[in-house]
Amino acid sequence: MxxxxxxxxxxxxxxxxxxxxxxxxxxxxxxxxxxxxxxxxxxxxxxxxxxxxxxxxxxxxxxxxxxxxxxxxxxxxxxxxxxxxxxxxxxxxxxxxxxxxxxxxxxxxxxxxxxxxxxxxxxxxxxxxxxxxxxxxxxxxxxxxxxxxxxxxxxxxxxxxxxxxxxxxxxxxxxxxxxxxxxxGPRQSARAVIPTVISQILSGKKKIELGSLTPTRDxxxxxxxxxxxxxxxxxxxxxxxxxxxGSNKEISIGDLVEKIIKISEKEVEIVYDEQRIRPEKSEVNRLLADNSRIKELTGWKPSYTLDQGLKETIEWIGENLNYFKSDIYNL
CATH class of the missing domain: 3.40.50.720 (NAD(P)-binding Rossmann-like Domain)
Structure with a gap:
């Protein structure tokens, strides 16, 4: 060691x-x-x-x-x-x-x-x-x-x-x-889906612009x-x-967004934005980790639930909303 x-x-x-x-x-x-x-x-x-x-x-x-x-x-x-x-x-x-x-x-x-x-x-x-x-x-x-x-x-x-x-x-x-x-989590740029959704919600938008909602992620x-x-x-x-x-758990982008909306206690509508959709053959539709090797070699496993992590992330973005340009698409 x-x-x-x-x-x-x-x-x-x-x-x-x-x-x-x-x-x-x-x-x-x-x-x-x-x-x-x-x-x-x-x-x-x-x-x-x-x-x-x-x-x-x-x-x-x-x-x-x-x-x-x-x-x-x-x-x-x-x-x-x-x-x-x-x-x-x-x-x-x-x-x-x-x-x-x-x-x-x-x-x-x-x-x-x-x-x-x-x-x-x-x-x-x-x-x-x-x-x-x-x-x-x-x-x-x-x-x-x-x-x-x-x-x-x-x-x-x-x-x-x-x-x-x-x-x-x-x-x-x-x-x-x-x-x-x-x-x-905190400090992630708005090019990623979670800060994109949270920053749009906290900036007061009533319509959240997103790409595909069907892919799943870990x-x-x-x-x-x-x-x-x-x-x-x-x-x-x-x-x-x-x-x-990874966590060995997956959730669709659509279900993730609904979870964020519920935690945020806001009423918003999800709308498609074509520029946020990957080319068809480039989209990764499903990611779910097998984390047995890292557990075996190091003993590591996640300690945060998704809800716990999202709550901390929402709190941080709320305190640092000035870092996010929620009115434009961040490449």
Missing amino acids: VDLKKKKILVTGADGFIGSHLVEKLVSLGSEVTALAQYNSFNTWGWLDTVEDRIRKEVKVVTGDIREYDGVKRVVKGQDVVFHLAALIAIPYSYLSPMAYVRTNIEGTTNVLEACRDYDVGKIVHTSTSETYGTALYVPIDEKHPMQGQSPYSSSKIGADKMAESFYKSFDTPVATIRPFNTY FNYVKDTAEAFIKVAESDKTIGQVVNA
Whole structure:
């Protein structure tokens, strides 16, 4: 078992949704955290700007770009553990700019793996996604399920996963791949369905604009997902493995929206918005995780129910509605 306390740990994509929650968790464990945030001329650190001062003061924030190898190499040097979360993640935007996903998700991941190999990093946790499975060919989906590139985004993540696999098999790089199913919670952007629905409701809209309501998803609260990352990093058994992080439960988008409306205690109407509907062959119709491997290897299982997570998410969005542009479609 890897004890993360006092370990030097790098989190790429630390400025993002899951990354910022993971940074908070690592600091609470006593890790020495370096957070890689994407460089920008505004000198903003994404969601890290919103974490408590007592947490942020314990974090070394470095700005850079995983597409640039020399910069990646500098920040990886001296680290004991690397959590690689940096990626382009929005599926709709991948239809518009596929090459950006190749450069960030495949080439960027390769840069991280190469740097970790050069500096003999003790453990790398690479972030995959349930989207690599595409529409379920059988359920629940275990790690042996075929991968299907149903969008440029999912294809780029498949490529990144295979690079991680190749570094383990070719160079004995100690990499584990975590494959989170649909994570939600505070700080998630409105490109995802849950904050899209909640932000529209809380902004006073009487008609909620959505795409298809029939697909099913396996939703997981972000604090549970962050804990799964920790458990995968701590376990020696996960090296060379791909592990699903999911709840083993599914709900349709339609039923999910009805649940959010009920918790919010609002009266709204759902209307279709064509621009929010994926191309027919690109839509992933069903995702349901088999999480038996991660339970066996790490002991992890979700602690939040969907209702508990939604209530916390609604409360947070209500307090931070200014971050959301609910009147436009967020790619």
